[in-house]
Amino acid sequence: MTAPRDIVVVVPTYNEKENIRLLAEGILSHPGFRLLIVDDGSPDGTGAVAEELARKHPGRIEVMHRTGARGLGLSYIDGLRRALESGADLIFQMDADLSHNPEHLPAMAEAAADYDVVIGSRYLTGVSVVNWPLHRIFLSAFANRYVRAVTRISVTDCTSGFRCWRREALSRLPLDSMVSNGYAFIVEMLFEASRRGCRIGEVPIIFIERRQGQSKVSGRVLAESLIVPWRLLFRGRARS
Ligand SMILES: Nc1nc2c(ncn2[C@@H]2O[C@H](COP(=O)(O)OP(=O)(O)OP(=O)(O)O)[C@@H](O)[C@H]2O)c(=O)[nH]1
Numbered sequence: 176m177t178a179p180r181d182i183v184v185v186v187p188t189y190n191e192k193e194n195i196r197l198l199a200e201g202i203l204s205h206p207g208f209r210l211l212i213v214d215d216g217s218p219d220g221t222g223a224v225a226e227e228l229a230r231k232h233p234g235r236i237e238v239m240h241r242t243g244a245r246g247l248g249l250s251y252i253d254g255l256r257r258a259l260e261s262g263a264d265l266i267f268q269m270d271a272d273l274s275h276n277p278e279h280l281p282a283m284a285e286a287a288a289d290y291d292v293v294i295g296s297r298y299l300t301g302v303s304v305v306n307w308p309l310h311r312i313f314l315s316a317f318a319n320r321y322v323r324a325v326t327r328i329s330v331t332d333c334t335s336g337f338r339c340w341r342r343e344a345l346s347r348l349p350l351d352s353m354v355s356n357g358y359a360f361i362v363e364m365l366f367e368a369s370r371r372g373c374r375i376g377e378v379p380i381i382f383i384e385r386r387q388g389q390s391k392v393s394g395r396v397l398a399e400s401l402i403v404p405w406r407l408l409f410r411g412r413a414r415s
């Protein structure tokens with residue numbers, strides 16, 4: 176590696192107070208990494224825990240407290256914009272529930288020397304997920320096939336929320352006009368990156384199912400995931 180880089184990890188949180196301390200510790204154990212927590216007014220007090228962590232690590236942890244409409248996509252838009260404004264060279268996105276192990280961060284940052292966006296992939300070397308019931312594996316495998324078939328994105332894990340962006344690539348995405356707000360937002364970002372000719376790389380990760388707190392996957396969010404790839408495709412055609 177040449178010049179030291181400023182790296183920020185954007186983590187959206189909703190009711191993650193049991194997980195956020197351990198996650199912060201793992202991220203900050205890597206020199207040069209900062210953490211931006213985007214909390215959506217979590218009723219369990221995640222925001223207060225995040226503030227306490229920020230006081231303990233001035234300059235390395237920042238907290239955004241969102242008000243108004245809640246959502247993963249809206250939180251990512253706010254957080255990614257803030258990360259770009261802060262001047263970071265590399266911008267990560269990852270979940271707070273310890274499913275994404277901070278140990279994978281350096282390898283992904285290294286890979287960003289050759290790619291515009293690097294995906295922490297569960298499917299690059301078989302299926303690397305721990306503690307997932309069979310129906311989750313099938314659902315995820317189906318979602319990936321579905322997205323690949325509709326959008327023609329050719330990566331093994333297009334629904335992974337563990338990613339590292341070079342700032343030039345991220346700043347080219349149309350964050351102002353994204354159509355999705357749930358998990359489909361993750362797919363939409365990749366689709367827009369792919370349309371813009373970004374080089375997409377993958378690094379294998381081991382994904383561990385959350386042990387603390389609750390999943391926020393709902394029927395509505397899953398329905399959005401089925402529709403969004405088609406909306407993206409037609410929007411892409413209309414624009415090109
Ligand atoms: N700010 C914000 N964060 C959210 C929202 N919904 C989910 N998150 C966060 O997004 C990340 C992923 O959410 P999860 O509930 O773990 O979703 P998932 O990983 O697809 O589902 P599981 O596999 O069941 O864990 C976690 O860090 C959540 O706290 C939201 O509305 N706002």
Ligand SMILES: [Mg+2]
Pocket residue numbers: 270272274385
């Ligand atoms: Mg999760």
